[in-house]
Amino acid sequence: MSSGAEVVVVGAGLAGLSAATRLAAAGVDVHVLESGGHAGGRLATERIDGFVVDRGFQVLNTGYPRAADLDLDALELGWFERGAIVRVDGTAHRVVDPRRRPADVIGTATAPIGSARDKAALAAFSLRAGYSPVGRLLAARERTAEQALRAAGVGDTALERFFRPFLAGVLLEDDLETSSRYLDLLWRSFVRGSIGLPAEGMQAVGEQLAARLAPGRLHPHTAVRAVAPGSVLTDDGRWAADAVVVATDPGTAARLLPGVEAAAPRQVTTHLHVLPGSPWRLPLIVLGQPGSRLVNSVVLSDAQPRYSPDGRALVASSTLSPTREDEVRAEVAAAHGVAPSDLDHLTTVTVPGAQPAALPPLQLRRPVDLGDGLYVCGDHRDTPSIQGAMASGARTARAVLRALRPTTPPDDRRST
Ligand SMILES: Cc1cc2nc3c(=O)[nH]c(=O)nc-3n(C[C@H](O)[C@H](O)[C@H](O)COP(=O)(O)OP(=O)(O)OC[C@H]3O[C@@H](n4cnc5c(N)ncnc54)[C@H](O)[C@@H]3O)c2cc1C
Structure with a gap:
């Protein structure tokens, strides 16, 4: 069978x-071929025993510039508090953003995450990342995340009890070898935004974008085997297209497009448990302790009650290396101050290619136009995040429009 379209997009991730949605809005005849069964790619959600279970713990950060492309109200987000719980010698301490929770200023100021100097360094680091112009952040000397935090005056205690476990859960690496430039951009989004979970799970983000395409434009269960200028080969036949956009995961993009390199993938294992009720008053992430395999554990249903069918608490606990549930159950229980026997194991998932590494030198805005009508986008072209994936898609749509609609005024193209 052979089909035709002006543009074929390979992969229905963000x-x-x-x-695709930007191209369609500009009047381009675009089709999306997706090997899996759902829209959203790495944002995938299933229901298990009535619980909303995302494929690995992830959140939507409204501080991402591209969050503006989403209808956040329609996602019915449930919110986390900004901050974390740090356990030291069995006692839980709240470290929260004092701008949002002035009543907790004293608790945060006295939390055992280092000296007053450490806390001042944390505040100064946050102010700089949150409010300096992006150009200035990107012009700053680049080093590893750990070197940057130390240069900002963060001492060992704050690093080991707060920054390392907090960032390990986001960067999916605990050597803090990630580029300081990516750390700055990430921290900026935490300072400026809030983090939440959609009522129907993270997959709802992708489904919202997919719903903007006309019926019949998204082709699930259609794996692409090869691409070439002007053509795409699937198991069902060949598509002819003026432009082909490869928007797969980095490894597949590197296989389909020999000139594209894939950064090392980061992996994460997430264990889901059910508790009879939440042990906490506030929706906060509990950080893993130094030496623990857990990087964090969180009662998802505290932030988004719709993740639970009946008021029981849904807990997600993540480790960087693959772990069995029985290896971490005691650590999960200790994180929440409950007995191991209170935890009912729901499921465990390991995601091997959760996100690509972002080591120095950070290659922001890697080329998306490969020539000959071939384009590539994905988080590996910008930053390993929802923001990076969406920004690269927007950039690619602009590049395709420049080629296919050269007479469209640049201002109109920019609005895509
Ligand atoms: C557990 C986990 C936690 C995360 N936490 C966060 C977080 O908290 N915040 C954040 O910002 N980011 C987080 N991320 C990263 C974020 O989800 C990704 O960066 C982003 O979703 C990548 O989108 P993408 O479109 O580039 O790629 P993908 O989502 O991988 O989309 C690629 C699509 O291409 C399809 N595909 C692959 N091969 C083919 C083929 N041959 N033919 C057709 N289709 C194909 C795939 O099925 C997929 O749908 C997390 C990721 C995971 C997995």
Whole structure:
């Protein structure tokens, strides 16, 4: 069978959908071929025993510039508090953003995450990342995340009890070898935004974008085997297209497009448990302790009650290396101050290619136009995040429009 389209997008993750919806809005005849069964790619959600279970713990950060592309109200987000719980010698301490929770200023100021100097360094680091112009952040000397935090005056205690476990849960690496430039951009989004979970799970983000395409434009269960200028080969036949956008995961993009390199993938294992009720008053992430395999553990249903069918608490606990549930159950229980026997194991998932590494030198805005009508987008072209995926999709749509609609005024193209 052979089909034709002006543009074929390979992959219905956030990058591919961001590109496709912008192209469709500009009047381009675009089709999206997706090997899996759902829209959203790495944002995948299933229901288990009535609980909303995302494929690995992830959140939507409204501080991402591209969050503006989403209808956040329609996602019915449930919110986390900004901050974390740090356990030291069995006692739980809240470290929260004092701008949001002035009543907790004293608790945060006295939390055992280092000296007053450490806390001042944390505040100064946050102010700089949150409010300096992006250009200035990107012009700053680049080093590893750990070197940057130390240069900002963060001492050992704050590093080991707060920054390392907090960032390990986001960067999916605990050597803090990630680029300081990515750390700055990430921290900026935490300072400026809030983090939440959609009522129907993270997959709802991708489904919202996919719903902007006309019926019949998204083709699930259609794996692409090869691409070439002007053509795409699937198991069902060949598509002819003026432009082909490869918006797959980095490894597949590197296989389909020999000139594209894939950064090392980061992996994460997430264990889901059910508790009879939440042990906490506030929706906060509990950080893993130094030496613990857990990087964090969190009662998801405290932030988004719709993740639970009946008021029981849904807990997600993550480790960087693959772990069995029985290896971490005691650590999960200790994190929440409950007995191991209170935890009912729901499921465990390991995601091997959760996100690509972002080591120095950070290659922001890697080329998306490969020539000959071939384009590539995905988190590996910008930053390993929802923001990076959506930004790369937007950039790719602009590049495709420049080629296919050269007479469209640049201002109109920019609005895509
Ligand atoms: C557990 C986990 C936690 C995360 N936490 C966060 C977080 O808290 N915040 C954050 O910002 N980011 C987080 N991320 C990263 C974020 O989810 C990704 O960066 C982003 O979703 C990547 O989108 P993408 O479109 O680039 O790629 P993908 O989502 O991987 O989309 C690629 C699509 O291409 C399809 N595909 C692959 N091969 C083919 C083929 N041959 N033919 C057709 N289709 C194909 C795939 O099925 C997929 O749908 C997390 C990721 C995971 C997995």
